[in-house]
Amino acid sequence: MRLTPADELARRVSALQKLLQKKNIDGALIMQSADLFYFAGTAQRAHLYVPALGKPLLLVKRSFARATQESALEDIMSLDNVKEMPRILNNYGFKDIKILGLELDVLPAAQYLRYQKLFAPAQIVDISGLIRTVRMVKSAYELDLLRAAASLNHTLFSQVQDFLQEGITELELAGQLEAVFRRAGHQGFVRMRGFNQEIFYGHIMSGTNLAIQSSIDSPTGGPGVNVSFPQGAGYKRIARDEPVLVDYVGVYDGYMADQSRIFCLGRLSDKLVQAYETAVEIQETIKKMAVPGASCADLYQRAVDMAAASGYGENFMGYPEPVPFIGHGVGIELNEWPVLAAGFKMPLEEGMVIALEPKFIFPEGAVGIENTFVVGKKGLETLTVFDEQIIYLGQK
Amino acid sequence: MRLTPADELARRVSALQKLLQKKNIDGALIMQSADLFYFAGTAQRAHLYVPALGKPLLLVKRSFARATQESALEDIMSLDNVKEMPRILNNYGFKDIKILGLELDVLPAAQYLRYQKLFAPAQIVDISGLIRTVRMVKSAYELDLLRAAASLNHTLFSQVQDFLQEGITELELAGQLEAVFRRAGHQGFVRMRGFNQEIFYGHIMSGTNLAIQSSIDSPTGGPGVNVSFPQGAGYKRIARDEPVLVDYVGVYDGYMADQSRIFCLGRLSDKLVQAYETAVEIQETIKKMAVPGASCADLYQRAVDMAAASGYGENFMGYPEPVPFIGHGVGIELNEWPVLAAGFKMPLEEGMVIALEPKFIFPEGAVGIENTFVVGKKGLETLTVFDEQIIYLGQK
Structure with missing residues (x-):
C-alpha cells in the first residue's frame, strides 16, 4: 500500500x-x-x-x-x-x-x-x-493522488454506456457503476466533514428525480430509496429523451475527484441543451478567471451573473432553493476549502483543488457539468478529463 | 415510500x-x-x-x-x-x-x-x-422493518455462490455483492453512531486478511484498499481451503440486519471447523440464556468461559487484541444498545434487537457466525434466517 x-x-x-x-x-x-x-x-x-x-x-x-x-x-x-x-x-x-x-x-x-x-x-x-x-493547498504528491482518483472516474464514466439502457432503474444503474468503482480500487467510503454530513458515492438521478431537493448542500438532492437516507438514486426507471446525471466521487488512496456528466438516451429538449451550454460557458469563464489571487466571492458572482443573463438564473444551483456556492474544495473530504461562495473572501492560491459544478435545475430534470480542477498559474487545470459534451447514447 | x-x-x-x-x-x-x-x-x-x-x-x-x-x-x-x-x-x-x-x-x-x-x-x-x-427496545412496526432488512441479507447470502470463485479478489467479490444489495433496495449508507465511526457495508475478507486488525471495534478488521480507509476487503485473491467471511449489513427503510457467514472453496482445517462449531455452540447457549431480565455482562462472561473451555480462548473476538463484547444492538445505527459486554449491566428486555457474533481469529483466518436476533420471552429469536453451517462451495 x-x-x-x-x-x-x-x-x-x-x-x-x-x-x-x-x-x-x-x-x-x-x-x-x-x-x-x-x-x-x-x-x-x-x-x-x-x-x-x-x-x-x-x-x-x-x-x-x-x-x-x-x-x-x-x-x-x-x-x-x-x-x-x-x-x-x-x-x-x-x-x-x-x-x-x-x-x-x-x-x-x-x-x-x-x-x-x-x-x-x-x-x-x-x-x-x-x-x-x-x-486547502495540495502538494505535488497530493496532486498525483488526485490524478489517480480522476483516472478512477474516467473508468467509471467510460462504462456508463455499458449499463445505461431504457427502463433500468436509477438504483440498478448506481449499483452497477459502484461495482465498477470498487473493482478499480475505490475505497467505498466517501468522507464529508462535519455533523450529519452523509453521502454515498454521489448522485445518480434522471428526469424529474433531478428536481427533488434534499437536506444535503448540493444543487441536486434526489429521492434516495427511503426516508431514512433521502438522497441519490431512487426506483425511477430511466426513460428516453431525459437527462441522466452521473455525479460520482472517485476515491483513490484517500483522495477524491468529484465529477458530473449528463447522459441521455435519445435527445434533450432545446431548453435543456441551451442551459447545458450555459453551464459549460460558465465553467470556461471561471477556469480563466480562477488564477492565484482571485477572490472566490468574485468567481461566484460572475457565475450567478452569467446564469441570470442566460435567462435561467432562477434555476441555477438548485430550484426552488439554490445552494449558495458554485464549487468547493476537494481532497480527502468532499467539502474542503475553499468554497466558491459569496461569503468566502480568501483569495485563490496555486495548488488549491476545486470541484466546480455549474448546474441548472428544472422541474423536468437538471443539466450541468462538474470537474475537479487544480488552480494553476493561468487558471484552472482540469484533473477529471472526459468528454464535456452531453453524452448521447442509444442512437442506433 | x-x-x-x-x-x-x-x-x-x-x-x-x-x-x-x-x-x-x-x-x-x-x-x-x-x-x-x-x-x-x-x-x-x-x-x-x-x-x-x-x-x-x-x-x-x-x-x-x-x-x-x-x-x-x-x-x-x-x-x-x-x-x-x-x-x-x-x-x-x-x-x-x-x-x-x-x-x-x-x-x-x-x-x-x-x-x-x-x-x-x-x-x-x-x-x-x-x-x-x-x-433500544423495538416495536412491532420496527421488527417488520428489521425482517425486511434480514430478507435483504438473505438475498445477498444466497448469491455469494454466484460470484465466489478461486482467484477473485476480495474487493471484486465485495463490489459484486454490493451491487446485489443495491438492486434489492439497500440505501447504501450504513450508519454508525459517534466520532470517527466509519463503515462501508461491512467486512469481506479471506484467509490471512481476516487476521488484520484495524481501528474499528470489531473482531475482524481487514486491510481495506488503502491506508486512508484501513478496513474491509483488500486486493488479496481468494484461494481454496481458506475461510471467506461475508459480514455485511443489509439496510432497508433505514433499519439494518447484521449477519456473517463463513464460505469456503474446498475444505477448512479441522482446527477451524472445531472453532466454528464452538462459535455455533456459544450462539446456541446465549440464545437460550438471553431471556428478558438476563444481564448482558453474564451473557458475555458465559461466552468467554465457553471459548476458554474450547482451548481457543485467546483467539476469541480478536487476536491478539480482542474486542470487549460478543454482540451489540442494531436498529437504525450499527452500534446501538445494548452491548453484550462485561460493563453493560442493564438487563435484557423483550423487543431488544441484538447482533450476536461469536468469532475466533487465527493468524491463518477467522471463523464464526453472526445473526441478528430479537429478544423474545424464551430467549433470542433469529431474524437473519440462513444456513448456519460453514458453506462449502466449488466441490465439483
Whole structure:
C-alpha cells in the first residue's frame, strides 16, 4: 500500500505549526480520521499531538501495529488510557500547555468536555479552521493522488454506456457503476466533514428525480430509496429523451475527484441543451478567471451573473432553493476549502483543488457539468478529463 | 415510500418524554439524522424540540417540502436561522427552558458552544443515553422493518455462490455483492453512531486478511484498499481451503440486519471447523440464556468461559487484541444498545434487537457466525434466517 512519505508529513506538520505559532496556540491534539491520515499518514485510532515547536507525537489506541507500519512519523507510542495523556505529554517535554487546539468542528461535545477537564486549566480553542487552511493547498504528491482518483472516474464514466439502457432503474444503474468503482480500487467510503454530513458515492438521478431537493448542500438532492437516507438514486426507471446525471466521487488512496456528466438516451429538449451550454460557458469563464489571487466571492458572482443573463438564473444551483456556492474544495473530504461562495473572501492560491459544478435545475430534470480542477498559474487545470459534451447514447 | 405512522412516532416521543420527566429535563433538542428519522420520521435537516410535556415541534431548515411530506408529526415549521429558535420556542409556549437536553455524544463541540450561548442561562445536559435507551427496545412496526432488512441479507447470502470463485479478489467479490444489495433496495449508507465511526457495508475478507486488525471495534478488521480507509476487503485473491467471511449489513427503510457467514472453496482445517462449531455452540447457549431480565455482562462472561473451555480462548473476538463484547444492538445505527459486554449491566428486555457474533481469529483466518436476533420471552429469536453451517462451495 502507498504510504505518505516522511517529507510530505513534515511539510504538512510544519505548515500547521506556523499557524499555531501565529495564533499563540501551544499545540494541537488531532483525533479525526481524515486529519490523522493527513498529518500522521495513518487513520488508525490515535491522538496526534502537534506542538507549535518541535516534533509531533502519535499516541495510538488501535491498531498500534498498523499505525507503526503506516506512519512515517518518528515518535509513535501506544496509549490505551486517554487519562494518561497529559502525564505522557509532560514527560515527553511538552510542559505547561496553556492553550490547546482541538478539532471543535467535528469533535463531539461530550468528548470536548472530557478533554477540557483532562487538560485543565489549559484553554481549549478550535483549530479546525487552521487545519482546513493547511489542507486547502495540495502538494505535488497530493496532486498525483488526485490524478489517480480522476483516472478512477474516467473508468467509471467510460462504462456508463455499458449499463445505461431504457427502463433500468436509477438504483440498478448506481449499483452497477459502484461495482465498477470498487473493482478499480475505490475505497467505498466517501468522507464529508462535519455533523450529519452523509453521502454515498454521489448522485445518480434522471428526469424529474433531478428536481427533488434534499437536506444535503448540493444543487441536486434526489429521492434516495427511503426516508431514512433521502438522497441519490431512487426506483425511477430511466426513460428516453431525459437527462441522466452521473455525479460520482472517485476515491483513490484517500483522495477524491468529484465529477458530473449528463447522459441521455435519445435527445434533450432545446431548453435543456441551451442551459447545458450555459453551464459549460460558465465553467470556461471561471477556469480563466480562477488564477492565484482571485477572490472566490468574485468567481461566484460572475457565475450567478452569467446564469441570470442566460435567462435561467432562477434555476441555477438548485430550484426552488439554490445552494449558495458554485464549487468547493476537494481532497480527502468532499467539502474542503475553499468554497466558491459569496461569503468566502480568501483569495485563490496555486495548488488549491476545486470541484466546480455549474448546474441548472428544472422541474423536468437538471443539466450541468462538474470537474475537479487544480488552480494553476493561468487558471484552472482540469484533473477529471472526459468528454464535456452531453453524452448521447442509444442512437442506433 | 414507507412513512413512519403517527402512532409509532407518538409512542417513541412519549417514551423519551417519560425519561425527560424522570431526569427533570425541560426538553430535548434533537438534530442528528438518525435520531430525527426515529423521532420525527424524517431525516431532512431540522431541529426537533421534544418538551418533557406536550407536543413536539419540528423546525425544518432543508428541505421543508420533503419534511412535511415525510413526517407524521402535527407541528412542523420552516426555520432558516437557528438564532430565531429560542424566540420561536417561547412563542410556541415552551417558556422558561432551564435544563435543555442535546445529543452531546454526536453534536460537535463548536455547535454545542453556540447552543449553550443561544439558550443561556439554560443548563445543557446530555440526553444521548436517554435516546439510546428508548431506541433500544423495538416495536412491532420496527421488527417488520428489521425482517425486511434480514430478507435483504438473505438475498445477498444466497448469491455469494454466484460470484465466489478461486482467484477473485476480495474487493471484486465485495463490489459484486454490493451491487446485489443495491438492486434489492439497500440505501447504501450504513450508519454508525459517534466520532470517527466509519463503515462501508461491512467486512469481506479471506484467509490471512481476516487476521488484520484495524481501528474499528470489531473482531475482524481487514486491510481495506488503502491506508486512508484501513478496513474491509483488500486486493488479496481468494484461494481454496481458506475461510471467506461475508459480514455485511443489509439496510432497508433505514433499519439494518447484521449477519456473517463463513464460505469456503474446498475444505477448512479441522482446527477451524472445531472453532466454528464452538462459535455455533456459544450462539446456541446465549440464545437460550438471553431471556428478558438476563444481564448482558453474564451473557458475555458465559461466552468467554465457553471459548476458554474450547482451548481457543485467546483467539476469541480478536487476536491478539480482542474486542470487549460478543454482540451489540442494531436498529437504525450499527452500534446501538445494548452491548453484550462485561460493563453493560442493564438487563435484557423483550423487543431488544441484538447482533450476536461469536468469532475466533487465527493468524491463518477467522471463523464464526453472526445473526441478528430479537429478544423474545424464551430467549433470542433469529431474524437473519440462513444456513448456519460453514458453506462449502466449488466441490465439483
